[in-house]
Amino acid sequence: xxxxxxxxxxxxxxxxNGEGLDLRTVNQMIKNAIRESGVAVVxxxxxxSGLAAGLRTGNVFIKGGAGDFVGSLNSGAKLTIxxxxxxxxxxxxxxxxxxxxxxxxxxxxxYCYGGNLVILGHSGNFSATMNKGATLxxxxxxxxxxxxxxxxxxxxxxxxxxxxxxxxxxSGNIFIRGKWQSLGHNTNIDVLTSDDKKFLQQLxxxxxxxxxxxxxxxxxAQTDRPFYSKKD
Amino acid sequence: MPIxxxxxxNIDYERxxxxxxxxxxxxxxxxxxxxxxxxxxxxxxxxxGCRICMEFCPNNATHIKSxxxxxxxxxxxxxxxxxxxxxxxxxxxxxxxxxxxxRRIPHFDDLVIVPSQLSSPPPLDKYREDCDVSxxxxxxxxxxxxxxxxxxxxGAMSFGALxxxxxxxxxxxxxxxxxxxxxxxxxxxPEEYPxxxxxxxxxELMACTNPGNGFxxxxxxxxxxxxxxxxxxxxxxxxxxxxxxKIGQGAKPGMGGHLLGQKVGEEVAKVRGIPIGTDALSPPRYYDVLTSDDLRKQIAxxxxxxxxxxxxxMKLGPSRPYKxxxxxxxxxxxxxxxxxxxxxxGASPESVTQHAGIPTIACIxxxxxxxxxxxxxxxxxxxxxxxxxxxxDAFKAxxxxxxxxxxxxxxxIAMGCRACMAxxxxxxxxGITTNKPELRARLDPVETGEHLANFLKAMTDEIKIFTMxxxxxxxxxxxxxxxRALTIDASAITGVKLVGSEKNTxxx
Numbered sequence: 001x002x003x004x005x006x007x008x009x010x011x012x013x014x015x016x017n018g019e020g021l022d023l024r025t026v027n028q029m030i031k032n033a034i035r036e037s038g039v040a041v042v043x044x045x046x047x048x049s050g051l052a053a054g055l056r057t058g059n060v061f062i063k064g065g066a067g068d069f070v071g072s073l074n075s076g077a078k079l080t081i082x083x084x085x086x087x088x089x090x091x092x093x094x095x096x097x098x099x100x101x102x103x104x105x106x107x108x109x110x111y112c113y114g115g116n117l118v119i120l121g122h123s124g125n126f127s128a129t130m131n132k133g134a135t136l137x138x139x140x141x142x143x144x145x146x147x148x149x150x151x152x153x154x155x156x157x158x159x160x161x162x163x164x165x166x167x168x169x170x171s172g173n174i175f176i177r178g179k180w181q182s183l184g185h186n187t188n189i190d191v192l193t194s195d196d197k198k199f200l201q202q203l204x205x206x207x208x209x210x211x212x213x214x215x216x217x218x219x220x221a222q223t224d225r226p227f228y229s230k231k232d
Numbered sequence: 233m234p235i236x237x238x239x240x241x242n243i244d245y246e247r248x249x250x251x252x253x254x255x256x257x258x259x260x261x262x263x264x265x266x267x268x269x270x271x272x273x274x275x276x277x278x279x280x281g282c283r284i285c286m287e288f289c290p291n292n293a294t295h296i297k298s299x300x301x302x303x304x305x306x307x308x309x310x311x312x313x314x315x316x317x318x319x320x321x322x323x324x325x326x327x328x329x330x331x332x333x334x335r336r337i338p339h340f341d342d343l344v345i346v347p348s349q350l351s352s353p354p355p356l357d358k359y360r361e362d363c364d365v366s367x368x369x370x371x372x373x374x375x376x377x378x379x380x381x382x383x384x385x386x387g388a389m390s391f392g393a394l395x396x397x398x399x400x401x402x403x404x405x406x407x408x409x410x411x412x413x414x415x416x417x418x419x420x421x422p423e424e425y426p427x428x429x430x431x432x433x434x435x436e437l438m439a440c441t442n443p444g445n446g447f448x449x450x451x452x453x454x455x456x457x458x459x460x461x462x463x464x465x466x467x468x469x470x471x472x473x474x475x476x477x478k479i480g481q482g483a484k485p486g487m488g489g490h491l492l493g494q495k496v497g498e499e500v501a502k503v504r505g506i507p508i509g510t511d512a513l514s515p516p517r518y519y520d521v522l523t524s525d526d527l528r529k530q531i532a533x534x535x536x537x538x539x540x541x542x543x544x545x546m547k548l549g550p551s552r553p554y555k556x557x558x559x560x561x562x563x564x565x566x567x568x569x570x571x572x573x574x575x576x577x578g579a580s581p582e583s584v585t586q587h588a589g590i591p592t593i594a595c596i597x598x599x600x601x602x603x604x605x606x607x608x609x610x611x612x613x614x615x616x617x618x619x620x621x622x623x624x625d626a627f628k629a630x631x632x633x634x635x636x637x638x639x640x641x642x643x644x645i646a647m648g649c650r651a652c653m654a655x656x657x658x659x660x661x662x663g664i665t666t667n668k669p670e671l672r673a674r675l676d677p678v679e680t681g682e683h684l685a686n687f688l689k690a691m692t693d694e695i696k697i698f699t700m701x702x703x704x705x706x707x708x709x710x711x712x713x714x715x716r717a718l719t720i721d722a723s724a725i726t727g728v729k730l731v732g733s734e735k736n737t738x739x740x
Contacts, residue, residue: 050533054537072537111464229511
């Protein structure tokens with residue numbers, strides 16, 4: 001995160017101070033800053049829900065953490081958040097990248113179709129619920145029900161997980177280094193392939209995470225039709 | 233012992249081989265063999281309807297039917313109930329089907345329209361005078377409000393539940409009549425948005441300098457933000473004229489959408505972003521909502537990511553209409569759809585469709601009262617859905633307090649559906665609720681779009697007739713005084729005066 005801090009200091013003169021401003025104003029200021037320089041730095045906005053929602057381009061640095069729904073519907077922007085975030089981080093992201101230096105609250109990364117979400121601290125219950133293609137990386141522990149009804153994408157947990165990990169998993173992969181309290185319905189433990197190892201190694205290198213693919217267990221779905229329909 | 237003669241017994245002699253199985257298995261001697269060993273019906277009056285002969289006949293040659301409606305002859309234990317229990321006993325599974333409740337519930341038929349004569353303002357001339365049937369949604373909150381030319385919109389029905397061609401026909405009809413189509417919760421097909429605006433493709437729409445050059449009156453497309461969030465992206469939301477936040481629906485209030493795997497082909501899977509053939513079962517609630525305040529935040533975000541241009545609507549299932557509608561309005565919705573128990577084009581567990589929810593006519597007055605109590609009546613628009621079959625039902629819904637109505641099942645029927653209630657199986661022979669190419673080919677979206685538009689036009693004309701014969705020049709003038717209830721139940725439920733009485737027996 002040193003490089004991130006240096007980058008923040010470099011552009012701090014353009015900083016958007018969110019104190020006392022409403023969501024519409026702050027998000028419009030972020031869009032304007034991105035239009036002008038490709039970069040926006042935001043501070044004192046942790047009370048806002050939906051900060052930096054719906055961005056297609058740009059680098060956004062958020063100081064001091066963020067509230068609920070930060071980075072919702074992200075569609076290509078890179079968000080770097082210094083501090084903790086509240087609930088529903090990156091809701092329904094389809095592409096782009098969001099990095100959080102602290103912890104994420106309840107249900108980080110729900111309903112995402114794509115993009116990378118990297119949480120360097122812990123992440124709460126129901127993270128990556130109904131994931132349909134994004135990659136969630138959590139450097140420490142995750143809560144219960146993580147990856148519930150995931151249909152595609154990847155979850156990588158470097159720490160431990162709570163109850164019902166991957167509950168009603170349909171497709172996609174969960175890679176976990178630590179222990180889990182229980183696995184969810186319709187899950188199986190599988191062997192990492194060479195592609196899996198390559199994928200994980202690239203992630204660890206990109207985000208400078210201290211981990212080796214061989215340390216991980218892979219969890220997959222038993223079947224992609226656990227409800228009414230059955231395979232022919 | 234059942235009533236004598238309660239059943240019609242029939243032998244199909246083209247199938248019967250006179251094997252005598254029915255004679256052997258029937259304990260009531262309904263069948264007999266003659267001296268030539270031919271099987272005959274000896275005493276059909278003795279038949280108790282056990283159907284053991286049908287079970288055992290190797291040639292499906294025997295048939296038993298109730299002589300009278302089953303509700304009379306078999307009381308609670310009608311053959312469908314018996315078969316349902318047998319199915320559950322064999323499989324351990326419950327039945328699914330589409331098309332809403334099939335039970336008798338208080339309905340618009342329990343209300344009649346009061347024409348104007350001497351003691352009320354005189355009727356207006358449908359042929360030579362105007363009647364305002366327009367509805368505006370988001371007038372004070374959105375930069376681009378919906379200006380609907382008729383008070384009828386299409387209810388949300390997803391791509392996947394409906395075929396691509398059916399979705400195209402709905403969008404085309406919405407454009408022809410200047411009203412609103414709705415993606416439902418299954419993403420969108422590429423033609424849906426341009427067709428709703430009078431163009432065949434997005435390229436044609438983008439290239440056109442004058443939006444008025446398209447066909448039709450210019451319609452709108454609402455996209456749905458739902459608990460499954462299928463096919464939802466920033467592009468999806470920004471290519472919309474309104475966003476509908478789905479909380480529930482009439483077919484299965486308290487449950488999420490059901491799209492069974494047999495309808496998830498390659499194209500549907502791609503739009504939804506899910507594996508081919510897997511069931512798409514939406515959760516009953518939002519994973520990203522813990523409190524109603526989270527929903528308020530979501531609505532604010534939806535406004536923000538669409539640049540405050542388009543209205544945000546909310547759709548509710550039939551539950552506690554006063555409290556639900558009040559909360560929806562407080563959360564910031566510009567329009568609130570409430571889908572009654574009679575509604576439901578979607579697949580649902582049979583028992584849920586039959587037993588969960590309250591009738592449409594019970595939803596509307598409390599919903600309108602909630603908006604009145606907030607001072608938001610006619611500002612936040614109330615849209616009634618659920619079992620609306622034509623102009624008379626629509627008029628009654630408007631008089632009960634709705635600003636507009638939505639149709640789903642009636643729209644499917646206008647497209648050619650025969651209401652067989654097997655939509656969930658994906659084998660619709662009319663190409664409406666299927667994704668099989670050979671069946672979809674039977675539905676021409678242009679011709680079907682015209683049929684839908686014709687139906688909307690006929691419905692609108694009927695609404696105008698009823699509005700004007702009751703002495704009004706605008707649907708905004710309608711009230712419960714324009715109706716009378718035929719039953720005490722309907723009066724109690726709706727607060728409409730009982731026919732023959734000028735008293736409000738029940739106030740609500």
